[in-house]
Amino acid sequence: MSHDDDDHDHDHGSHLTEVQLRVRALETILTEKGYVDPAVLDQIVEHFETRVGPHVGARVVARAWVDPAFKASLLEDATRAINESGAFETIGDHLIAVENTPQQHNMVVCTLCSCYPWDVLGLPPVWYKSAPYRSRVVMDPRSVLADFGVTVPADTRLRVWDSTAETRYMVLPQRPAGTEGWSEEQLAELVTRDSMIGTGVAAQPGAARK
């Protein structure tokens, strides 16, 4: 392969790729002109690498599974429910939680760019931002589920939420059977990222978390 590898998502050896050089140049210029502060960039990177991620959403789901009042308020207004619970870090505007049931399976996409509920799930995975997912899920979600090894019963309704505005969606997956009496902490371990996007389901008790 040629220098075209620059366009891929990976570092290559020790040499600086074209895109690395461009990022470094832009950051240097913007820093020298006082528009950005590298220490602020460090903090932003650290935040997204270490503090937010699907573990946040997993705790929200686990709470909803054990606390019917919280679940009701989450489905009514997810932003308010999370921010008023006192149990979670404050999230930004306009999160909508949609509930999976035996009758309806929900999936979330942004066909136009890659809008994603960062505040509760962290950074979107590459596949969520990819052309195959964005193109197919609004037309043929069952085939997309097959790519994830997931089968939804043929008579279960499918609902795909295309996040075309500044609203963000997360799926409240079904609670696995055989978890009666489990603590929130134990339940949160079963909640996968994909189960909150709708391309997966919560892990079964005893199964390794994906």
Added chain:
Amino acid sequence: MNGLHDMGGMHGFGKVVPETDEPAFHADWEGRVLGLVRSLLFTRAWNIDIFRHDQERLPPQVYLKVSYYHRWLLSITQSALTYGLVERDELAAGHALHPAKPVERTMKLADAHVAYIRGPFARTPQREARFEPGDRVRTRNINPVGHTRLPRYARDKEGLVEAIRGCHVYPDSKAAGKGDDPQWLYTVAFSAREVWGEHADPTLTVSIDAFEPYLEAV
């Protein structure tokens, strides 16, 4: 604009390939680009809708070839040039060569938390909402060359208003530099058969969040 970014319903892109144990970033520069985007949007020299539109305006060959954060880099580089924060000779030199143009504000360490969560896009309504849950509506058949959040697959389709999502900044206006122009936002649901025809999955419903100017009463 009818760009390659508007992917819903396209064929031929193949399987979705999940990555096991995916890291937050695949290279250090990706995190730097994220930090730059958050810092630059904080200056209000431009806005998130222009940021998105600049990605849509990349040549389609480029849009498909480069990675997500690389698209972000190309977008902010373009806007930094357009809004006079950098000049081409500076990009070539890799250093500042000209005095900085004033911006409304810059992000300090004490502001970094602003970059962590979603910003507020709700705005005070200028008028009553035209539709309510339960209304049947038809999306307009629009094909603007500028930015829009009405995907092609959902144009000229009849659907059901399920919810009012408040009144928000209108991206079509904001990306054109014409201000917030707040508009009511609705979740509108369509049967897959309305969108994709008689052979579509009969169990499937697709919804979009549609700004009021996209909708007509049925």
